[in-house]
Amino acid sequence: MAEYEFSDAENTNFMKFLQTMLFLSIALLVVGVMTLIQGMIPETSGGDIILGLIFVTLAIAIFYPIKYFFDIITTEGNDVTAFMKGFNYLSRAMTVLMVTMAILWLSVIVGFIASLS
Numbered sequence: 001m002a003e004y005e006f007s008d009a010e011n012t013n014f015m016k017f018l019q020t021m022l023f024l025s026i027a028l029l030v031v032g033v034m035t036l037i038q039g040m041i042p043e044t045s046g047g048d049i050i051l052g053l054i055f056v057t058l059a060i061a062i063f064y065p066i067k068y069f070f071d072i073i074t075t076e077g078n079d080v081t082a083f084m085k086g087f088n089y090l091s092r093a094m095t096v097l098m099v100t101m102a103i104l105w106l107s108v109i110v111g112f113i114a115s116l117s
Contacts, residue, residue: 003080011073025063032056037083050107054100061096066088 021104032055033047037050072079 003078005076006072006079007115014069014072018066021062021066025059028055028059058097061093
């Protein structure tokens with residue numbers, strides 16, 4: 001049974017979405033690498049290395065689903081399957097983001113409590 005095929009207008013929207021995801025992924029990667037390099041400078045805190053790793057992890061998590069969304073535009077006959085795979089990986093990326101934010105908030109709270117004593 002053939003799957004729904006997205007229209008050219010819908011494919012254009014997917015392309016805009018992909019461009020945004022790609023830009024965000026590259027920006028996070030650049031910031032992550034710069035933060036990692038800064039964290040390796042002896043005069044800076046080790047927290048920069050952790051923050052850099054978080055940025056790089058987020059960049060990878062956001063970059064991974066791009067392939068599946070790109071398949072929607074470039075292939076025929078499997079748009080719904082490609083969309084669901086991309087959505088699944090994007091959902092995982094949002095879980096990574098949620099866990100990362102929880103870790104960042106926890107570290108801020110621990111740092112604040114430590115500064116009080």
